[in-house]
Amino acid sequence: MWEVVSVAFAVLAALGNAVASVLQRLGAAPKPSTRRALDWARHLLRDRVWLAGACVLALSGASQAAALATGRLAVVQPVMTTELPFTLVVGSLLFRSRPDRRTWLAFAAMTAGLAALLWMVRPSHGVPSVPGERWLIVGAGACVAIAVLSAVATQLPSAPKAAVLGSATAVAFALTAALMKDATGRINDGWGALFTAWQTYTVAAVGLFGFLMLQLTFRAGTLVASQPALTLGDAFLSVVLGALLFEERLTLGVWVLPEIAALALISYGSFQLARAPAVAGHTREETW
Template identity: 50%
Template sequence: MNVAAVVLALLSALGNGAASVLQRRAAMDQVREERGARGPKQNLLRLTRLLRRPYWLAGLAAMVVSAVAQVGALAVGRLSVVQPLLVSELLFTLVVGSLVFRHRPDGRTWLSFVTLAAGLALFLVAADPSHGQNTAQNGEWLPVGVAVAIVVGILIAVARMLRGAARAATLGCATAACFACTAALIKEFTGRFSGGVAEVFTDWPLYAVCAVGLLSFLLLQSTLRAGTLAASQPALTLGDALVSVTLGWVLFGERVELGLRVLPEVAGILLMAAGIVGLTRSPAMCGGWDQAVPGHPDLAARNAGKPRPPLPGRRGHPGGGGTP
């Protein structure tokens, strides 16, 4: 397993988690300090002032670091290793959030934390993805792209007939497929760096990354509106990891150990799923910990007893896997 790819993937996950927490802190500071009339003009002014806040700018810097690190990880590592490692964004969100909001997680949250980490480690060690090519063979992207588009289209159509948790989970699967495809396109894009700058900017992968990334972002917004993180997050994070492993195998020739290793691989996936569900349902992640601004108990008191939105991430997410 490429150490540089692992380090860069973890750095990308840390950047996403930190960006979510820091920009959430900036938003909470603004809520506390700026009260008054609402309307389009006032909202625009608030947004403009938000962009000047140190916490928000620090979050933006973390997002840039995360994006660069993910591109670097995919340039030197395997898709089937990098994307599963981005599941650790949930862990980093919890750790950074605990420091920024000074709210210590409870025992249940830490148990979910350990379960997710153990599942991720077990899956990667058991699967032991092999090296593949830096780019796909000629003609392979077209059938794969069509297949992904059909699957995503079917999932979106099914989601339109559902409500609540089922709708969120179904849209989460569609979004995960798009994020995995975006990551695969980034790997294809970085694999063509050796051809020179002209080839990078005149060939199709760069523009495909932008188009599919935008679609992923828009689908993510629908997913987050459809239901709670507890419903969508397992599909988002695990779906991204599993579809990425599949695309790594089909497009880049990355192989995953099978045979008897399937048992620990499945066990790792189940542990990750249990950890993700536990984290999204824990008091630390959905109980308003990200609304309590340190040193301002009045805000926490005002929010007592009110519904509290979950901490948003890149994939609203922790995960990203993602990528838009």
């Protein structure tokens, strides 16, 4: 019962992320007069479309928290890769772009790959909270990864820069989800335990950092370059963190090769969907 509730909240969060992604992509596209970082930031804070996307993103965050409170990290985050198919639908409506046959094939491949992967992996229930020493190791590793990826991105041209920043953002998002699950897992000890746990406030800090990284990723290049790294990186790292932090055991063994095939399907679908005009989008001047 709770597994169904968790998946439902995860799908709702993915839909919210899709709507927010399209709106913020429109708002974050820099105009000639907003090339400087400060001018661009002011432009975002005055842009009603971007602000609407930020509000939707906050609501999807609440849905994600509900999903993580009732389900497993290794299930919730992969389900949220459905953000990309939802982006296709939302983008098609907003940009009045009808998906072609190749795009629908990518949609089907990603959906089938995700369903197959979750069925084969079947992660077990883990521990509800994480010991502090595990967070020290994982947190330090995540900070180093983000710092290295961000430094590398500054030396790259637009498309690879967006892909590398998307990977760094994925690390931040996966860490945020893991912290969120650890925080919500303490509700069983009472709401006081939730509001006194350091994880609750770290979620806000890391989540805000990830949000800012996302805006830089949008600004760096096209969704074609950044979205696959962001979507797949978040899902993959969340599965790893579920095993490392929450002891969620995965079904491997003879299933490894079929699981790799399912991952390949998801990767193919993700890359092809990111190329679709309805997902990649256009500037607002081209669309409205």
